[in-house]
Amino acid sequence: MACPGFDAAEADLEQSRTLNAKEAQDLRRRLPSLSSWQVIGWQCLVGVVVVFLAWLVSGSGAAAWSAAYGAWVVVFPAAVFARGLTNQFSALNRITAGFRFFLWEIIKISLSLGMLFAAPGLVDEIDWLFLLLGLFVTMKVYWLALVIRPKQTPGADNQVMALDDDKPEQNLKS
Secondary structure, three states, rough: OOEEEEEEEHHHHHHHHOHHHHHHHHHHHOOOOOOHHHHHHHHHHHHHHHHHHHHHOOHHHHHHHHHHHHHHHHHHHHHHHHHHHOOOOOOOHHHHHHHHHHHHHHHHHHHHHHHHHHHHOOOOOOOOHHHHHHHHHHOOOOHHHHHHOOOOOOOOOHHHOOOOOOOOOOOOOO
16 A cells, blocks of 8 residues: 655655765755754853843842752753763664664653752752743743754755756756
8 A cells, every 4th residue: 555645755765865075065054053062052041041030030049049940950951961962972873873862862851850859859948930930941942942043054045956966056946
């Protein structure tokens, strides 16, 4: 039994080819990626802003510490996750890379939950509202990173590589 969506995907896969070094470099130049460490840096910055605003709004050190711990519950596990994925053995092959991603994601989630359960013992006079505010706002940086990611090089959106030829070329505008 044929599946209409998969047949088209298989046809596209048959037409694809491996890029050479120059083509890959050109593609990276036109479509820059965003480092996970940049996102973590943004999370730290947003966490500091949330802590300052929590202290400014409440006038309470406990609220500021709670917001800081909420931000830390996001930033620290994300840094562990990023470090786990960026080591030298992270992409030996596709199956290993996929397994490692899910393994580190489970570690990140478990670490975050453990830190939340440990919060009452670690933060004096915990204010759950500000802790969750710090956690929530810091976590939303992931969405901000999708919006404010490196943009394509001007004119790159109308450059298409021909799959039939041996060399990339400028094709019709899309």
